[in-house]
Amino acid sequence: MKKGTVRGCQLSVCGWKERRVEWRKWGRVNRQPEQIRETFLEFRILQKGEGSGGRLGEIDTPHGKIRTPVFMPVGTQGSVKAVSPDELRQTGAEIILANTYHLYLRPGHKLIERLGGLHRFMGWDGPILTDSGGFQVYSLAKLRNISEQGVVFQSHLDGSKHFIGPEEAMDIQQSLGSDIVMAFDECVSYPAEYEYVQRSVDLTSRWAERCLAHMAGGKQALFGIVQGGVYPDLREKSAHDLVRLGLDGYALGGLAVGEDRETRLHIIRETVKMLPDDKPVYLMGVGAPEDLVESVPLGVDMFDCVMPTRNARNGTLFTTHGRMTIKNAQYSDDERPVDDQCDCYTCTHFSRAYLRHLFLARELLAYRLNTIHNLRYHARLMAGLREALKDGRMDEFKEAFYKAQEGNIEERGD
Amino acid sequence: MKKGTVRGCQLSVCGWKERRVEWRKWGRVNRQPEQIRETFLEFRILQKGEGSGGRLGEIDTPHGKIRTPVFMPVGTQGSVKAVSPDELRQTGAEIILANTYHLYLRPGHKLIERLGGLHRFMGWDGPILTDSGGFQVYSLAKLRNISEQGVVFQSHLDGSKHFIGPEEAMDIQQSLGSDIVMAFDECVSYPAEYEYVQRSVDLTSRWAERCLAHMAGGKQALFGIVQGGVYPDLREKSAHDLVRLGLDGYALGGLAVGEDRETRLHIIRETVKMLPDDKPVYLMGVGAPEDLVESVPLGVDMFDCVMPTRNARNGTLFTTHGRMTIKNAQYSDDERPVDDQCDCYTCTHFSRAYLRHLFLARELLAYRLNTIHNLRYHARLMAGLREALKDGRMDEFKEAFYKAQEGNIEERGD
Numbered sequence: 001m002k003k004g005t006v007r008g009c010q011l012s013v014c015g016w017k018e019r020r021v022e023w024r025k026w027g028r029v030n031r032q033p034e035q036i037r038e039t040f041l042e043f044r045i046l047q048k049g050e051g052s053g054g055r056l057g058e059i060d061t062p063h064g065k066i067r068t069p070v071f072m073p074v075g076t077q078g079s080v081k082a083v084s085p086d087e088l089r090q091t092g093a094e095i096i097l098a099n100t101y102h103l104y105l106r107p108g109h110k111l112i113e114r115l116g117g118l119h120r121f122m123g124w125d126g127p128i129l130t131d132s133g134g135f136q137v138y139s140l141a142k143l144r145n146i147s148e149q150g151v152v153f154q155s156h157l158d159g160s161k162h163f164i165g166p167e168e169a170m171d172i173q174q175s176l177g178s179d180i181v182m183a184f185d186e187c188v189s190y191p192a193e194y195e196y197v198q199r200s201v202d203l204t205s206r207w208a209e210r211c212l213a214h215m216a217g218g219k220q221a222l223f224g225i226v227q228g229g230v231y232p233d234l235r236e237k238s239a240h241d242l243v244r245l246g247l248d249g250y251a252l253g254g255l256a257v258g259e260d261r262e263t264r265l266h267i268i269r270e271t272v273k274m275l276p277d278d279k280p281v282y283l284m285g286v287g288a289p290e291d292l293v294e295s296v297p298l299g300v301d302m303f304d305c306v307m308p309t310r311n312a313r314n315g316t317l318f319t320t321h322g323r324m325t326i327k328n329a330q331y332s333d334d335e336r337p338v339d340d341q342c343d344c345y346t347c348t349h350f351s352r353a354y355l356r357h358l359f360l361a362r363e364l365l366a367y368r369l370n371t372i373h374n375l376r377y378h379a380r381l382m383a384g385l386r387e388a389l390k391d392g393r394m395d396e397f398k399e400a401f402y403k404a405q406e407g408n409i410e411e412r413g414d
Numbered sequence: 415m416k417k418g419t420v421r422g423c424q425l426s427v428c429g430w431k432e433r434r435v436e437w438r439k440w441g442r443v444n445r446q447p448e449q450i451r452e453t454f455l456e457f458r459i460l461q462k463g464e465g466s467g468g469r470l471g472e473i474d475t476p477h478g479k480i481r482t483p484v485f486m487p488v489g490t491q492g493s494v495k496a497v498s499p500d501e502l503r504q505t506g507a508e509i510i511l512a513n514t515y516h517l518y519l520r521p522g523h524k525l526i527e528r529l530g531g532l533h534r535f536m537g538w539d540g541p542i543l544t545d546s547g548g549f550q551v552y553s554l555a556k557l558r559n560i561s562e563q564g565v566v567f568q569s570h571l572d573g574s575k576h577f578i579g580p581e582e583a584m585d586i587q588q589s590l591g592s593d594i595v596m597a598f599d600e601c602v603s604y605p606a607e608y609e610y611v612q613r614s615v616d617l618t619s620r621w622a623e624r625c626l627a628h629m630a631g632g633k634q635a636l637f638g639i640v641q642g643g644v645y646p647d648l649r650e651k652s653a654h655d656l657v658r659l660g661l662d663g664y665a666l667g668g669l670a671v672g673e674d675r676e677t678r679l680h681i682i683r684e685t686v687k688m689l690p691d692d693k694p695v696y697l698m699g700v701g702a703p704e705d706l707v708e709s710v711p712l713g714v715d716m717f718d719c720v721m722p723t724r725n726a727r728n729g730t731l732f733t734t735h736g737r738m739t740i741k742n743a744q745y746s747d748d749e750r751p752v753d754d755q756c757d758c759y760t761c762t763h764f765s766r767a768y769l770r771h772l773f774l775a776r777e778l779l780a781y782r783l784n785t786i787h788n789l790r791y792h793a794r795l796m797a798g799l800r801e802a803l804k805d806g807r808m809d810e811f812k813e814a815f816y817k818a819q820e821g822n823i824e825e826r827g828d
Contacts, residue, residue, distance in 0.1 A: 077771075077772075077775045077777055078768070078771065078772075078775075078777075079772060079775075079777045079778075079779045081777065081778055081779075082778040082779065083779070084759075084779060084782070084783075085763075106771070106774065106775060107746070107767070107770075107771040107774075111746065111747055111767070114747055115747060115749060115765065115767055115768075121765075121767070121768055121771075122768065123763050123764055123768070332521070332525065333525055333528055333529060335529060345498075349499075349537050350537055351529065351535075353521070353525070353529055353535070354492070354529075354535055354536065354537070356521075357491075357492065357520070357521040357535075358491075358492075358493060360520065360521075361491045361492075361493075361520060361521075363491055363492075363493045363495065364493075364495055364496040364778060364781055364782065365493045365495070365496065365497070365498060367778055368498070368778065368782070369498075
């Protein structure tokens with residue numbers, strides 16, 4: 001497969017060894033021989049969706065297999081808020097995301113490394129993807145100063161001063177020991193001027209190259225992050241720069257940051273086309289059920305978002321029939337489960353009335369039961385999407401998804 | 415067995431039927447025939463401890479058996495804070511306490527009754543004891559007005575005005591459907607004048623009689639609460655009044671409210687002697703490990719306290735070697751479990767370093783993992799005390815208990 005090969009090429013299903021050889025060939029074309037490295041991530045496309053281009057796949061990682069398309073719950077500080085690793089697994093989660101920025105600040109990546117890495121520290125033996133810290137540096141930290149070298153910023157916790165550049169981001173993620181690491185990027189706010197985004201895309205490309213060059217040893221796969229805001233040509237430039245590097249996967253960053261839904265879907269559709277067909281595509285920070293249902297047919301393989309967990313703690317539950325605000329008076333003596341289609345611990349053990357009581361009484365159990373349900377909802381939705389891809393009935397699935405929500409009188413609770 | 419029979423009498427081990435007959439006989443002596451009722455609680459003493467007078471026993475309730483001496487975790491608002499019913503069971507809990515006052519105010523006892531009772535509402539199928547609401551009316555509510563009839567008070571939640579008397583307390587607990595209900599009492603603050611406590615003891619006795627008279631139908635056992643502050647003769651008067659009523663069990667109330675430890679143990683020792691040997695003795699609101707270890711040999715069968723759960727949420731863990739303040743810097747890279755003797759989920763899965771991190775990061779999982787550990791600690795301590803009673807080696811057990819804590823440099827974390 002040559003550089004620049006895009007979607008629509010022959011279906012690529014190959015084993016570890018062949019895959020590695022092919023990858024090396026491609027690597028040789030674009031980079032210095034000393035940059036060639038083994039890949040520790042194996043992506044297999046099992047089936048392509050009809051028409052629209054979604055795909056059913058599998059990713060092998062050092063910590064097990066992921067079925068794609070997949071939703072990754074967010075474990076910001078080394079814990080998916082309110083649930084235990086056992087429960088997480090029971091909801092159907094196969095991979096989680098952890099935040100480099102947060103863990104770097106507290107408890108510190110070196111401490112986690114000394115204690116055997118993040119998997120062991122948090123008791124999760126499945127795959128972990130860590131983000132680069134780029135997004136949090138821009139969204140959470142104070143007084144950031146961006147230069148060619150990297151970013152100087154102040155901790156949101158105590159105001160202490162820190163520096164993270166591409167090399168530091170790789171070192172931190174290596175200490176954490178995640179299965180998939182993200183290249184350090186600049187995440188531009190929305191809206192942003194074309195010229196700013198243009199310079200930023202170039203910087204992100206140079207940083208990605210430095211990330212790749214710095215990754216020595218370790219069994220980690222490296223994903224690049226396509227930026228470019230809402231400007232199609234800059235997205236193309238960014239994708240082109242990253243694909244040249246022959247990375248293990250490609251993410252779409254800088255979306256769901258305020259742009260309208262049509263624009264977002266357009267950018268996703270066009271950007272995915274610029275990415276190699278045989279690498280996972282990861283849409284960052286997007287997790288509303290409607291967005292998952294719309295993005296999978298566009299060829300997205302991976303998602304992450306705090307929405308199921310954060311909404312749960314705010315009392316908004318996702319159901320087959322739409323969003324449910326559990327504190328509403330209408331549930332005060334409602335004996336039914338949250339979702340009659342759901343098989344989660346919460347739905348099989350507790351009534352809406354009890355969940356409403358727990359939430360109003362601010363009982364800690366409320367946050368957990370709600371979180372279990374929402375994570376299970378997302379896992380079931382992804383399983384449904386995978387089934388639809390397998391059976392070639394995505395249009396039917398989407399129609400049923402929207403139809404089941406008709407008549408839901410509650411407002412959107414995002 | 416006659417009225418006034420006290421500890422030291424012949425060991426009473428009898429089955430349901432015999433027990434009931436015997437109880438009726440006793441009842442006939444003291445009360446009007448129309449007050450005679452069946453008992454729905456069967457207490458069997460399996461073995462008496464050597465010398466000091468502790469006893470190993472069993473209580474049968476409509477929701478299963480309890481092994482005594484037992485510690486009851488507190489589920490104030492229909493949830494033992496931070497843990498699920500499944501986890502609660504796994505920690506070894508056999509019975510829990512729920513608060514009448516809280517559940518009456520929110521979500522309301524009538525609602526819980528409509529939804530099938532508290533067991534079903536909260537998903538706990540084991541025995542439940544509900545307190546009378548008396549203690550909370552005095553400790554939480556605003557603007558209370560005590561009369562012969564009962565107490566008028568303002569809700570701590572919204573300031574709304576309410577009335578609870580003996581009959582109301584029984585009705586509420588009947589709606590909740592608990593296995594053991596507590597008679598409505600006045601819990602006097604400490605210190606209190608002799609004359610006030612004297613009047614209060616008499617009021618509590620009259621209220622207990624009204625509670626008993628009001629209890630019609632239902633499969634609930636009724637416990638009286640011995641009050642009397644730190645005045646031995648008033649404790650005796652209170653015990654005498656209640657024992658006359660032939661209740662299913664007797665609680666010691668108004669302790670651990672500020673009196674010193676020696677006084678407390680003295681009151682316990684003397685009061686227990688005034689209670690019938692064949693009924694469970696319940697020490698309310700006491701749960702420090704040292705207090706459990708000292709009170710069991712005095713003949714206490716049941717305890718409840720928020721200490722294990724509240725301390726857990728404050729980051730204080732109970733261990734074989736004494737209390738541990740998990741946020742302390744010394745645990746930052748400590749890979750060991752909280753307690754090397756403990757078999758709980760927390761100790762078998764997570765390090766002190768991780769628990770410290772979760773607590774400092776205010777992760778919800780921290781409160782839960784800490785709670786699981788502390789509840790398991792209390793359950794294991796009670797199991798150890800039961801073993802010691804069985805094997806007649808209580809002194810040895812106590813010695814080992816205190817010896818294991820020697821050299822613990824941490825302060826008390828209550």
